[in-house]
Amino acid sequence: xxxxxxxxxxxxxxxxxxxxxxxxxxxxxxxxxxxxxxxxxxxxxxxxxxxxxxxxxxxxxxxxxxxxxxxxxxxxxxxxxxxxxxxxxxxxxxx
Amino acid sequence: xxxxxxxxxxxxxxxxxxxxxxxxxxxxxxxxxxxxxxxxxxxxxxxxxxxxxxxxxxxxxxxxxxxxxxxxxxxxxxxxxxxxxxxxxxxxxxxxxxxxxxxxxxxxxxxxxxxxxxxxxxxxxxxxxxxxxxxxxxxxxxxxxxxxxxxxxxxxxxxxxxxxxxxxxxxxxxxxxxxxxxxxxxxxxxxxxxxxxxx
Numbered sequence: 294x295x296x297x298x299x300x301x302x303x304x305x306x307x308x309x310x311x312x313x314x315x316x317x318x319x320x321x322x323x324x325x326x327x328x329x330x331x332x333x334x335x336x337x338x339x340x341x342x343x344x345x346x347x348x349x350x351x352x353x354x355x356x357x358x359x360x361x362x363x364x365x366x367x368x369x370x371x372x373x374x375x376x377x378x379x380x381x382x383x384x385x386x387x388x
Numbered sequence: 389x390x391x392x393x394x395x396x397x398x399x400x401x402x403x404x405x406x407x408x409x410x411x412x413x414x415x416x417x418x419x420x421x422x423x424x425x426x427x428x429x430x431x432x433x434x435x436x437x438x439x440x441x442x443x444x445x446x447x448x449x450x451x452x453x454x455x456x457x458x459x460x461x462x463x464x465x466x467x468x469x470x471x472x473x474x475x476x477x478x479x480x481x482x483x484x485x486x487x488x489x490x491x492x493x494x495x496x497x498x499x500x501x502x503x504x505x506x507x508x509x510x511x512x513x514x515x516x517x518x519x520x521x522x523x524x525x526x527x528x529x530x531x532x533x534x535x536x537x538x539x540x541x542x543x544x545x546x547x548x549x550x551x552x553x554x555x556x557x558x559x560x561x562x563x564x565x566x567x568x569x570x571x572x573x574x575x576x577x578x579x580x581x582x583x584x585x586x587x
């Protein structure tokens with residue numbers, strides 16, 4: 294989910310948390326502080342790159358997707374779609 | 389006061405991270421910025437300063453919860469390596485103290501100050517390594533410089549043993565300390581960063 298949020302637009306942690314909340318209609322309501330260890334984990338894995346920069350006059354750490362992250366996102370989307378289709382096929386219904 | 393509570397939260401977060409060997413300045417700075425953003429957003433929605441701060445702190449989660457998640461990022465190997473280095477140094481201190489200062493005092497009287505300094509340096513390094521679980525900003529330079537000093541003293545011990553000022557076994561000890569210092573420096577070198585920079 295984090296990879297998909299920054300896939301189109303690089304963003305800092307607060308913006309990513311806001312995007313997660315608004316895209317999920319506030320269903321995803323995690324403890325926002327735990328977002329940063331997750332972002333660092335993705336960065337350590339080479340899926341995101343983070344750098345400090347000035348945003349609206351404030352110093353922010355902005356994250357963006359790397360080429361490796363883009364490939365991982367494509368793969369994860371494929372896996373998720375397969376999983377979702379399988380569940381719908383079993384329980385019925387659909388998006 | 390608004391800033392006092394934010395500062396207290398940030399301090400508590402830093403303490404919780406260090407306790408788990410997961411401290412990084414970036415993480416603490418980002419959470420602090422997040423709190424400021426959240427308070428400003430609350431104020432824009434019409435909340436009072438106190439209510440906005442309360443909401444921001446509630447949304448960000450407890451320092452312990454954040455630190456628990458961050459601790460999962462610290463490689464298990466790194467934690468084990470730090471503990472091993474700490475144990476090695478503690479054993480070195482114990483051996484050096486017993487063998488040089490109690491059981492087999494150095495033959496040459498002027499060897500005492502050098503060996504005493506060696507013991508002090510190694511003892512200081514033991515504490516440094518123990519604290520290094522958190523790799524806090526202030527401990528890293530101390531750890532690197534202390535390790536260099538340990539390597540230098542190891543070389544001095546070897547030289548003194550070769551020239552006859554120290555007894556022969558000092559050469560073995562000096563070699564061990566030099567190797568230990570080199571391994572530690574190699575281990576401490578962050579990828580793509582300087583020795584003294586914080587990871």
